[in-house]
Amino acid sequence: MNPPIASPVTHSSSRAAEGFDQALYRKLVWRIMPFLFLCFVLNWLDRVNIGFAHLRFKTDLNISDATFGIIVGVFSIGYLLFEIPSNLLLEKIGAKKTMTRIMILWGLVTVATAFAQTPAQFYVLRVLLGAAEAGFFPGVILYLTYWFPASHRARITSRFIMAIAVCGIIGGPLSTSIMSHFDTVAGFHGWQWLFVLTGLPPILAGLFAWYWLDNRPADARWLSQDEKRRIEHALAEERGRRQPGGHQHFLGALKDRKVWFIVLAYCLTIMSTGNVTNIWAPSIIRDSGITSLSQLGLLSALPYVIAVGVMLLVCRHSDQQQERRWHFTVPGLLAALAMLILPQCLGSPTATVATMILMTTGYLSATAVFWTIPTYYLSDRAKAAGLAMVNCCGQISSLLTPIMIGQIKTATGDIRLALYIVAAMVASGALILFFGVPRKALRDAPSTLEKTHD
Secondary structure (H helix, E strand, C coil): CCCCCCCCCCHHHHHHHHHCCHHHHHHHHHHHHHHHHHHHHHHHHHHHHHHHHHHHHHHHCCCCHHHHHHHHHCHHHHHHHHHHHHHHHHHHHCHHHHHHHHHHHHHHHHHHHCCCCCHHHHHHHHHHHHHHHCCHHHHHHHHHHCCCCHHHHHHHHHHHHHHHHHHHHHHHHHHHHHHHHCCCHHHCCHHHHHHHHHHHHHHHHHHHHHHHCCCCHHHCCCCCHHHHHHHHHHHHHHHHHCCCCCCCCHHHHHCCHHHHHHHHHHHHHHHHHHHHHHHHHHHHHHHCCCCCHHHHHHHHHHHHHHHHHHHHHHHHHHHHHCCCHHHHHHHHHHHHHHHHHHHHHCCCHHHHHHHHHHHHHHHHHHHHHHCHHHHHHCCHHHHHHHHHHHHHHHHHHHHHHHHHHHHHHHHHCCCHHHHHHHHHHHHHHHHHHHHHCCHHHCCCCCCCCCCCCC
8 A cells, every 4th residue: 555654753743642542442342343343333234234135035025226225325315314413313312212213223223124015115114223323323423433543544444444354254154154044934924034033132222222332431330530531532642733724613614625526535435335345246146146045145245355454454554654545446446347347257156256355355445444534633622524525425225236237237137237337436536535635635634653562
């Protein structure tokens, strides 16, 4: 990854390093991240289970690929409506109440989806699911800024994003196993059991969140007063050195064209690639010649097994060098290149999976590095609404891209043309961020602990 652009270690950053040492860092990681990681695994499994369920309810309910694309896409309508209000509410009432509400509601809606029998019922439930989940991902990204300074965020974010990879690894085998072994149990189809069994765990996790999460370090009984002081000291040092875009509030951020370049990069690169890797991957692998559900589940997991290791290395290097643009752009272009190659590989399961490994590697690495950019560039007063807006606008891509892919696949009989179009979108997003957000806009990020901890 090149070229590295390291910021000099200042006397101020040295003091921040002393205030946020390795032992405290590890304590925060082990207390906060495992539970948030589990929640995101459940969240992502809840999103992608539709891709596996579709393999069976497509026939059971006579639903076309075009209709399925709409079912996937309308999820974003509810998300768009409630994303920013949910994040503003988190900042006001705290993560404890917000995460409890989000997880319990999305679990209930997922269970209800098991009983949908018509496209209209799927549309309504997917809109409700989007509304229930709105604010979860940007809420967690915002929540992490209350605990960890920017010099640690690529690795912290990568640990959270790793949940996508874990879901990709276990999601395929788990989903196909449920659909195979629970089919006809109690008179229900396997895909119905898939929704029920992936909807119950979030409800339980939501109840546990009320007990486990603390809104901010000051509320944490498991931290000593000295540890709370050191966390606040490190965050204050960061605020003192950080030079955000110059906007003092959310409306000011809306007038900043660099913010919109960041938004476009997220919409075009992250969300477009995610739609292919997370939603359409089962269908793509099946169309390459894999008909066995168990084989399909295992092969769909392989790209994530390899991609997660590369992502962790990329994010570690990004934090060490305090460089974000190259570490986002190169993986983004790798994902676009893989998507261009994929149509030539669809006749071979081996070539298809190998190409999807490249695409998934680029997708996960770009996603993890991406979120260090808006969390640094947005000012503290604009951050809650700004992060929600970035993710909210990304849902526009989640709404339109699967509909476009489904329509093209239904009209032409295959997915090739759609992949070419999405590849162009992904590459455009990567280049928009690289050229639209100059190095100087991000180069002053704090550089504490250049040889930092894991």
